[in-house]
Amino acid sequence: MPDQDDSLLLYLNEAIATTRNKEDLFRSVTEKLxxxxxxxxxxxxxxxxxxxxRRVFLRDYLGEMLLPDQPGHKPLGRMPIxxxxxxxxxxxxxxxxxxLEELLATYPQYLPFCALLDRGMRYFVVVPLRTGGHLIGxxxxxxxxxxxxxPTDVDLLEKIGxxxxxxxxxxxxFEDMARREQEKSMQLALNNALLSIKERxxxxxxxxxxxxxxxxxxxxxxxxxxxxxxxxxxxEFNRQPDGSFALLPENRHDQLPNWPAAQEAVLEVFATPGxxxxxxxxxxxxxxxxxxFIRDERGTRxxxxxxxxxxxQTTVALILASHEPFGFTEENLxxxxxxxxxxxxxxxxxxxxxxxxxxxxxxxxxxTYLIDEINTTAAARLDDFVGGxxxxxxxxxxxxxxxxxxxxxxxxxxxxxxxELVARALHNLSPRKERALIKINCAAxxxxxxxxxLFGHEKGAFTGAHDRRIGKxxxxxxxxxxxxxxxxxxxxxxxxxxxxxxxKEFERIGGRRVIRTDVRVITATNRVLEEEVAAGRFRxxxxxxxxxxxxxxxxxxxxxxxxEPLMRYFLERFxxxxxxxxxxxxxxxxxxxxxxxxxxxxxxxxxxxxxAVIVSQGPFLEFQGFAAAxxxxxxxxxxxxxxxxxxxxxxxxxxxxxxxxxxxxxxPNGAAVLLDINPKTLEARMKKLGIQRTVTIGE
Numbered sequence: 001m002p003d004q005d006d007s008l009l010l011y012l013n014e015a016i017a018t019t020r021n022k023e024d025l026f027r028s029v030t031e032k033l034x035x036x037x038x039x040x041x042x043x044x045x046x047x048x049x050x051x052x053x054r055r056v057f058l059r060d061y062l063g064e065m066l067l068p069d070q071p072g073h074k075p076l077g078r079m080p081i082x083x084x085x086x087x088x089x090x091x092x093x094x095x096x097x098x099x100l101e102e103l104l105a106t107y108p109q110y111l112p113f114c115a116l117l118d119r120g121m122r123y124f125v126v127v128p129l130r131t132g133g134h135l136i137g138x139x140x141x142x143x144x145x146x147x148x149x150x151p152t153d154v155d156l157l158e159k160i161g162x163x164x165x166x167x168x169x170x171x172x173x174f175e176d177m178a179r180r181e182q183e184k185s186m187q188l189a190l191n192n193a194l195l196s197i198k199e200r201x202x203x204x205x206x207x208x209x210x211x212x213x214x215x216x217x218x219x220x221x222x223x224x225x226x227x228x229x230x231x232x233x234x235x236e237f238n239r240q241p242d243g244s245f246a247l248l249p250e251n252r253h254d255q256l257p258n259w260p261a262a263q264e265a266v267l268e269v270f271a272t273p274g275x276x277x278x279x280x281x282x283x284x285x286x287x288x289x290x291x292x293f294i295r296d297e298r299g300t301r302x303x304x305x306x307x308x309x310x311x312x313q314t315t316v317a318l319i320l321a322s323h324e325p326f327g328f329t330e331e332n333l334x335x336x337x338x339x340x341x342x343x344x345x346x347x348x349x350x351x352x353x354x355x356x357x358x359x360x361x362x363x364x365x366x367x368t369y370l371i372d373e374i375n376t377t378a379a380a381r382l383d384d385f386v387g388g389x390x391x392x393x394x395x396x397x398x399x400x401x402x403x404x405x406x407x408x409x410x411x412x413x414x415x416x417x418x419x420e421l422v423a424r425a426l427h428n429l430s431p432r433k434e435r436a437l438i439k440i441n442c443a444a445x446x447x448x449x450x451x452x453x454l455f456g457h458e459k460g461a462f463t464g465a466h467d468r469r470i471g472k473x474x475x476x477x478x479x480x481x482x483x484x485x486x487x488x489x490x491x492x493x494x495x496x497x498x499x500x501x502x503x504k505e506f507e508r509i510g511g512r513r514v515i516r517t518d519v520r521v522i523t524a525t526n527r528v529l530e531e532e533v534a535a536g537r538f539r540x541x542x543x544x545x546x547x548x549x550x551x552x553x554x555x556x557x558x559x560x561x562x563x564e565p566l567m568r569y570f571l572e573r574f575x576x577x578x579x580x581x582x583x584x585x586x587x588x589x590x591x592x593x594x595x596x597x598x599x600x601x602x603x604x605x606x607x608x609x610x611x612a613v614i615v616s617q618g619p620f621l622e623f624q625g626f627a628a629a630x631x632x633x634x635x636x637x638x639x640x641x642x643x644x645x646x647x648x649x650x651x652x653x654x655x656x657x658x659x660x661x662x663x664x665x666x667x668p669n670g671a672a673v674l675l676d677i678n679p680k681t682l683e684a685r686m687k688k689l690g691i692q693r694t695v696t697i698g699e
């Protein structure tokens with residue numbers, strides 16, 4: 001039937017020339033072939049140039065599905081031909097007929113032939129597909145009944161094979177062109193994302209989405225390890241049923257107790273480019289606990305990974321995972337590796353943006369903090385110490401010795417002796433003077449808020465944590481932190497402070513990221529920490545960490561010769577500040593000031609002078625508010641009676657302040673304001689001295 005044969009060839013030739021859709025084209029081919037040759041199934045395989053691998057290009061059956069995909073094989077994936085009947089077929093230059101039972105005798109474990117034989121298939125016809133003299137694939141026709149081919153039929157089938165070869169070649173070219181266009185679109189989308197998106201989560205979600213259009217995956221992750229640091233995830237997403245990518249929760253590995261060690265162990269796999277599919281992935285899962293975990297708990301069956309080196313000392317890896325046992329191919333890996341420069345640049349940019357944002361936030365915090373300090377702390381304007389007594393000369397010497405170092409300093413002394421002034425001098429004379437000096441009064445905050453103040457918290461870490469808060473240790477990075485009243489810290493926070501001193505790292509409340517900080521720590525206390533340690537109220541190990549270089553500030557009563565220069569300094573300052581006339585100082589008043597015990601020390605003297613400048617009217621300063629207290633104090637040169645102890649003097653002074661305020665401790669008109677100490681500190685001193693407010697009011 002030469003005319004019929006010619007018509008078929010013309011029809012196929014026209015179909016190949018005009019049809020671009022693969023499914024439509026090969027549906028027409030198989031329908032026409034079945035009109036002439038009785039077969040029950042057709043399979044078209046393509047071969048690589050070296051004839052080492054084959055790919056299923058088309059598989060079509062008549063009636064029920066006869067041959068399911070091989071377990072563990074992706075239908076369109078590359079498979080080696082070594083050890084399979086395909087090796088035999090490739091060696092045949094022309095159409096060849098085979099008996100399935102005979103083939104199975106040679107290849108008894110070849111599952112596709114076993115499945116065909118179980119369904120009654122007996123005969124196998126293989127037609128080589130050649131174009132331009134090159135073998136590009138094979139077309140196999142399978143039938144239950146033995147086909148009876150004449151020489152003309154064989155010739156026609158080989159001619160059809162040549163046309164099908166052209167069709168396959170064209171289709172592969174179109175698919176390759178479409179894939180390249182898709183890859184270009186993906187690269188363009190990645191470039192646009194890189195230029196326009198600066199937020200980490202949004203950027204990596206976009207990268208994951210664009211990559212999955214070309215390389216389908218169920219997981220996208222980027223992991224990084226810096227020197228002497230644990231492995232951490234820059235981004236990790238899971239593909240959702242609707243195709244979108246969702247950020248994985250931080251507690252996703254809580255079921256794996258030794259998660260850090262398991263992650264560290266598997267990093268060596270991610271350090272080199274590779275795909276791990278089928279048996280290769282199963283072998284890795286047996287070797288690495290983390291891969292076994294994601295296989296069993298997440299359904300992962302194959303991996304693709306490639307390193308993204310952003311620095312000699314930093315390891316960064318991109319990982320894709322799939323639920324398909326043969327989810328990735330070598331071509332996928334080659335494509336992903338072409339994207340490495342873009343993804344690496346994306347990582348560098350997002351880390352740079354985050355660093356800039358962090359620095360901007362820190363600078364804004366420092367600016368706000370310093371403005372607040374300038375507006376609220378008058379004593380901060382003192383640049384130099386006043387007083388040349390021998391005990392103060394020793395303080396100046398020690399201060400000058402330790403200031404240029406990073407050594408931790410513990411400043412001790414009574415309330416009002418100038419501990420904060422010493423801390424500021426230590427900072428201003430140190431190499432850290434260009435960065436912030438951050439101070440926190442450990443007695444001024446409730447215990448439950450001190451940890452947040454020191455270390456910060458994440459949004460939602462506790463009730464009322466509506467935003468992320470940067471803690472004082474993070475804010476002081478590169479500078480100095482001054483912890484005043486450090487003896488008031490609760491024991492649990494003492495342990496966390498010890499960790500910062502030892503490891504130079506901490507975590508925000510509610511956070512899982514370890515934050516490293518370079519901070520010089522200066523602490524101060526008016527308590528005797530040795531006694532606190534003995535009483536179990538202060539950790540001994542923390543005390544020894546803080547007491548590296550102690551500086552003790554003497555009480556004002558220990559340096560009476562400094563009273564006059566201090567008083568004249570304050571007098572000059574307040575006179576100018578208030579625009580008051582300069583008034584003289586009576587000798588008897590100076591003598592009383594020098595002989596007074598000064599429980600409030602320099603701060604109390606400052607307040608006494610300030611009050612005198614305000615109330616004085618005549619040519620001399622009037623110390624009306626101070627008279628009762630001064631008269632109550634023993635005048636050492638004139639009194640022969642017993643000298644009161646320092647505790648007795650302190651008790652008298654506190655009781656005097658309480659009388660003036662009607663027993664009120666806190667608030668704007670309370671004794672704490674009059675004495676210029678923290679209300680909680682005053683209450684603690686009252687309790688220690690046995691002072692009760694009710695008794696005080698009645699006295």
